[in-house]
Amino acid sequence: MPILIRNIAVPRSLIANPDRFGGKADGDLQRGDLLVMDDRVIGFTQSPPEGVQVINGAGRILLPPLVEPHLHLDKAFSLPRLGAVGGDLMAAIAAQEADKAQWTDDDLRHRSNRALAELQAAGVSYARSHVDWGMGDDPHATPRAWNVLAEVAQDWAGRVTLSLSCLPEIDAFAEPATAARIAAEVRRVGGVLGAWCLGHRDRRPGFAAAFNLAARHGLALDFHVDEGQEAGLDGLALITAQALRTGFQGPILCGHAVSLMNQTGPALDRLLADMARAGLSLCALPTTNLYLQSRQGGTPDRRGITRLAEAAAAGVTTCLGTDNVQDAFFPLGRHDPMLTLAQAIPVLHLDPPFGRHLTLIATDAARALGLAPAWVDNSPAHRLVLAEAQDLASLLSGPATRRPLLA
Secondary structure, eight states, X not given: OOEEEEEEEEEGGGOSSHHHHOSEEETTEEEEEEEEETTEEXXXXXXXXXXXXXXXXXXXXXXXXXXXXXXXXXXXXXXXXXXXXXXXXXXXXXXXXXXGGGOOHHHHHHHHHHHHHHHHHTTEEEEEEEEEOOBTTBTTSOOHHHHHHHHHHHHTTTTOEEEEEEEOBGGGGGSHHHHHHHHHHHHHTTOBEEEEESSOTTHHHHHHHHHHHHHHHTOOEEEEEOOSOSTTOOHXXXXXXXXXXXXXXXXXXXXXXXXXXXXXXXXXXXXXXXXXXXXXXXXXXXXXXXXXXXXXXXXXOSOOOOOHHHHHHTTOEEEEOOBOOSSSSOXXXXXXXXXXXXXXXXXXXXXXXXXXXGGGGTHHHHHHTTOOOOOGGGSBGGGOEEESOSSHHHHHHSOOOEEETTO
């Protein structure tokens, strides 16, 4: 039976063909009566067919599925047992490393299921979680969390698609036997080949090996890179050069890149132009980077964030990630891309109209992960999300309850 949802609003930026979608423009929203037939959104209509089932939308906002490109579910919600944690990135790494002794299968399942429940409630259909590599005294062993989260991902299939990215230090890929073992594990679970780089000694051969393995096995790449403000960090430039040199075709997502704040003028312009030419995408992680960066014993005087606006202007696909939630790296938060966007607005000066920024947690986030963007007018109706808000400022000021359109 056809369904007519009266008085509903859709962000214009999340409609693939807004000029053909119909409705009446209201700032960065389109409003009208939405027709759904055979679980497909037809568009706004003024002439619904006979026998249509009518639902009152009450002015609520309709969204496509959201995308979460950068999480750490192995660490999520570990804060209560960490004690008085604080400090910079290295302090957080040390505190979280010590906590790994308590990462049992049941503990990992409980915390990751809680996170996935939050993601589902937020309207997320696809999420990527990084998984710290190494276990016990062996920094290159397949970690317990990798196998547990792979099982959790299967449990959530059909509700939230969970993709896993390995997270060893980039130096691990400079060791051929280690690199081969890691790539085999990633391929086994259909995951993503990732690593973190912060001035590591063997970063050049490590990046070369990672690109080679990804091309050989058909894997996407995802790097934590240059998560610091010290001078001389060159991981992002090395990744860009390697991508251009090899012509790698798979998606390459680079997260953090805080050191871009050190770049200005022609040098910055050249790097961003090369990133766009190489097909790199950039993910900003506002909460964790603001919390951990610029710690000098007083009020921070620099913003620990990457140059997202400049990258987007240069043609680089950009997105936002929630990163850490209630762990040693960030002690607050919840798994909700809309909250992440709301927090990014003052940090990155994302001015109104807010609709244009929704792509950072939806269509552009999908592109950054190598996925086809989900638009309101291309998505099955049962996957769309209805938010209890009348305008985008209210939606972002939250919390606004979200539920499936046809629940």
